[in-house]
Amino acid sequence: MNNRTRTAWLFLAPMIILMIVVAAWPLGRSIWFSFTETNINDLAASRFVGFENYFGEFGLFANPNHSEGFWRSDWGVSIRNTFTFAFFSVGLETLAGLGVAMLLNQEFRGRAFVRTAVLVPWAIPTIVSAKMWGWMLHDQFGIINQMMVNAGLIAQKVAWTADPQYAMWTVVAVDVWKTTPFMALLILAALQTLPKDCYEAAKVDGVHPLRLFWKVTLPLIKGPLLVAVIFRLLDALRVFDLIFVLTSNSSSTISMSGFVRREMIDNGNMGYGSAASTSLFLIIFLAAFIFMRLARVKLSEESA
Amino acid sequence: MNVQMNRQSRYSLFLTKLVAAFVPVIAISLAAMTPAHAVTVTIACGTNGADFEFCKRHTGEWAKKTGNTVKLFSQPISTTDSLALYRQLFAAKSTDVDIIIVDVVWPGIIKDHLLDLKKYSKGVESQHFPAIVANNTVDGKLLGMPWFTDAGLLYYRKDLLDKHGLKVPDTWEDLAAAAKKVQAAERTPAAADFQGFVFPAKAFEGLSCVALEWVASYGGGSIVDSSGKVTINNASAVKALNTAASWIGTISPNGVLNYAEEDTRGVFQNGKALFMRNWPYAYSLMQAPDSPVKGKFGVAPLPKGGAGGKNAATLGGWQLAVTKYSKVPDAAADLVMFMTSAEVQKDRAIKGSYNPTRPDLYKDKDVIAANPFMASLLDVFTNAVARPSTATGIKYPEVSQAFWDATHDVLSKKSTGEEAVRKLEGRLNQVKRNKW
Numbered sequence: 001m002n003n004r005t006r007t008a009w010l011f012l013a014p015m016i017i018l019m020i021v022v023a024a025w026p027l028g029r030s031i032w033f034s035f036t037e038t039n040i041n042d043l044a045a046s047r048f049v050g051f052e053n054y055f056g057e058f059g060l061f062a063n064p065n066h067s068e069g070f071w072r073s074d075w076g077v078s079i080r081n082t083f084t085f086a087f088f089s090v091g092l093e094t095l096a097g098l099g100v101a102m103l104l105n106q107e108f109r110g111r112a113f114v115r116t117a118v119l120v121p122w123a124i125p126t127i128v129s130a131k132m133w134g135w136m137l138h139d140q141f142g143i144i145n146q147m148m149v150n151a152g153l154i155a156q157k158v159a160w161t162a163d164p165q166y167a168m169w170t171v172v173a174v175d176v177w178k179t180t181p182f183m184a185l186l187i188l189a190a191l192q193t194l195p196k197d198c199y200e201a202a203k204v205d206g207v208h209p210l211r212l213f214w215k216v217t218l219p220l221i222k223g224p225l226l227v228a229v230i231f232r233l234l235d236a237l238r239v240f241d242l243i244f245v246l247t248s249n250s251s252s253t254i255s256m257s258g259f260v261r262r263e264m265i266d267n268g269n270m271g272y273g274s275a276a277s278t279s280l281f282l283i284i285f286l287a288a289f290i291f292m293r294l295a296r297v298k299l300s301e302e303s304a
Numbered sequence: 305m306n307v308q309m310n311r312q313s314r315y316s317l318f319l320t321k322l323v324a325a326f327v328p329v330i331a332i333s334l335a336a337m338t339p340a341h342a343v344t345v346t347i348a349c350g351t352n353g354a355d356f357e358f359c360k361r362h363t364g365e366w367a368k369k370t371g372n373t374v375k376l377f378s379q380p381i382s383t384t385d386s387l388a389l390y391r392q393l394f395a396a397k398s399t400d401v402d403i404i405i406v407d408v409v410w411p412g413i414i415k416d417h418l419l420d421l422k423k424y425s426k427g428v429e430s431q432h433f434p435a436i437v438a439n440n441t442v443d444g445k446l447l448g449m450p451w452f453t454d455a456g457l458l459y460y461r462k463d464l465l466d467k468h469g470l471k472v473p474d475t476w477e478d479l480a481a482a483a484k485k486v487q488a489a490e491r492t493p494a495a496a497d498f499q500g501f502v503f504p505a506k507a508f509e510g511l512s513c514v515a516l517e518w519v520a521s522y523g524g525g526s527i528v529d530s531s532g533k534v535t536i537n538n539a540s541a542v543k544a545l546n547t548a549a550s551w552i553g554t555i556s557p558n559g560v561l562n563y564a565e566e567d568t569r570g571v572f573q574n575g576k577a578l579f580m581r582n583w584p585y586a587y588s589l590m591q592a593p594d595s596p597v598k599g600k601f602g603v604a605p606l607p608k609g610g611a612g613g614k615n616a617a618t619l620g621g622w623q624l625a626v627t628k629y630s631k632v633p634d635a636a637a638d639l640v641m642f643m644t645s646a647e648v649q650k651d652r653a654i655k656g657s658y659n660p661t662r663p664d665l666y667k668d669k670d671v672i673a674a675n676p677f678m679a680s681l682l683d684v685f686t687n688a689v690a691r692p693s694t695a696t697g698i699k700y701p702e703v704s705q706a707f708w709d710a711t712h713d714v715l716s717k718k719s720t721g722e723e724a725v726r727k728l729e730g731r732l733n734q735v736k737r738n739k740w
Binding site: 040247262268 | 701
């Protein structure tokens with residue numbers, strides 16, 4: 001037995017070492033940096049400042065210099081932007097994904113082709129699709145403005161990505177376009193595992209299709225659906241590339257990850273930026289935890 | 305940097321994606337024969353197609369002469385992204401790039417990572433504009449050789465101004481009036497998107513340059529003065545920002561809020577705008593044989609801020625510098641000297657309208673024939689307004705970002721000029737903390 005344990009450790013060792021090198025060490029270093037004042041100019045010259053970066057005079061939270069309140073500060077705005085984005089994009093993607101999955105679950109000619117074709121937006125790298133949409137939405141040369149003007153929907157070309165009142169919704173729309181296939185795929189996989197007999201029984205009883213959906217399909221795919229939503233939620237809360245490429249990237253549309261990048265990379269404040277990235281990690285963790293808790297409570301209520 | 309990638313620290317993943325997407329290293333072997341002592345020098349240059357071609361040709365000449373190999377490295381189009389990238393490379397003491405292009409505002413920020421070129425220049429820097437050499441000299445070290453200089457210019461459509469009996473605007477108010485008149489007349493159903501004035505107002509370094517021109521032209525100072533005092537909260541600065549905000553949606557499309565320089569050139573070069581604010585590089589591109597506005601546009605100093613204001617152009621320009629971490633400093637420095645020589649600068653001036661940094665070349669008849677504006681606007685280039693990078697040192701990126709954010713807020717009507725400069729003053733003092 002002892003020998004077996006030793007062998008097991010031996011086999012695990014390479015993976016554990018790899019994880020320490022590529023995950024634990026950088027993460028630990030990043031958390032350590034968050035307690036220091038460090039500039040990218042000279043990483044060796046860092047100074048320990050404790051919780052200054054979080055709650056100090058110039059920190060992320062509880063900063064007396066936030067004269068207009070925390071939620072108007074850059075970090076506060078980036079948190080609000082990120083959650084707005086996550087809420088709407090995940091919500092819309094789930095609904096759209098569910099719809100597409102239900103359609104693809106039907107028998108029709110050319111289904112295999114459509115199933116593959118649907119995946120195209122998901123297969124394009126985000127940077128590429130963001131740039132592509134950026135050109136299509138361009139206010140002077142963009143094809144979308146041209147089509148809408150020709151169709152008489154708008155009188156003047158609209159600056160979709162520049163105008164702060166549209167920029168966030170444009171980003172949400174592009175994200176929905178991109179990620180719906182992913183949701184559809186996961187939901188479709190769940191739909192295909194459903195037992196046929198329930199549906200045959202319902203057919204015999206003449207149950208209305210909508211009622212069938214609410215009472216049979218939805219409860220049965222709830223587990224996989226929640227997993228898919230969690231995946232997307234975690235993904236959406238750390239959104240960066242889409243906003244960075246598509247919008248003007250001013251403080252009004254910046255996301256939490258964008259804020260972290262700006263502080264660390266553009267401004268070279270490794271300490272302050274690390275504090276923001278550590279907070280980002282904790283905020284996402286907390287959001288996922290709360291969501292899972294809520295989902296579980298609901299599930300148990302129904303079974304009771 | 306890649307080694308540090310991990311699942312939890314999500315930002316590094318984005319970073320890697322970003323670096324992979326934006327910064328393809330385009331390696332081109334230029335040397336036909338490779339002697340035993342030959343080395344490979346990597347040089348960053350060329351942010352647009354024409355620039356890249358120049359770089360390839362000139363470094364190729366050097367490679368042929370010395371027998372070394374040159375690799376070209378395309379840096380990001382945005383100066384903000386380039387600086388960020390270089391600072392990361394420096395933090396990792398990377399030897400990937402030997403020669404980098406240095407923006408006029410960078411020497412104070414990256415001074416610790418550049419090689420002193422005095423040993424290699426042998427006094428040749430005295431042939432360049434003294435102000436630029438002074439800018440590149442930090443603590444007595446010559447950190448970069450001047451490559452080309454820049455200043456903001458007003459491009460206008462000569463043909464359209466003549467057609468409507470207008471002259472080149474002297475003040476921003478004249479410009480707005482002219483733009484309004486011409487825009488109203490030229491907006492036919494076929495050209496419903498004709499614009500009066502386009503300028504880069506995306507939230508990036510370019511907006512800081514443009515906004516500084518407005519503020520300085522109204523006599524509102526340069527954000528932070530040379531003693532380090534924050535001076536932006538003043539009535540002239542408010543006037544300047546509010547004036548600029550009044551253009552958005554009237555003579556300028558809302559879209560400018562997401563335009564960089566090349567976007568504005570796209571609009572102007574297609575004949576869809578009367579005025580454009582841009583750097584000199586746009587001149588030769590728009591004079592190209594296939595350009596729709598070839599021969600139809602002129603270049604003037606940027607307007608004054610009201611009758612009592614002055615013409616103000618932000619000083620731009622690029623230097624070539626060798627990083628401290630280069631393994632081949634001698635060869636790299638030699639290439640820098642070649643690239644900044646009169647011969648190469650002259651060629652770039654004639655074919656690419658890159659302003660030379662050597663006063664002698666402004667008297668060269670071939671240069672003047674290709675770019676008449678270089679002679680007529682010489683004082684614009686020699687009296688350009690510097691961004692407050694010397695006073696703010698390592699914190700300049702934050703200062704500039706706070707300034708462009710405040711400006712972007714005013715332009716997008718999220719705040720008034722008064723509010724914005726008051727908030728900006730507080731923000732800058734917060735960035736400053738105890739000292740710059």
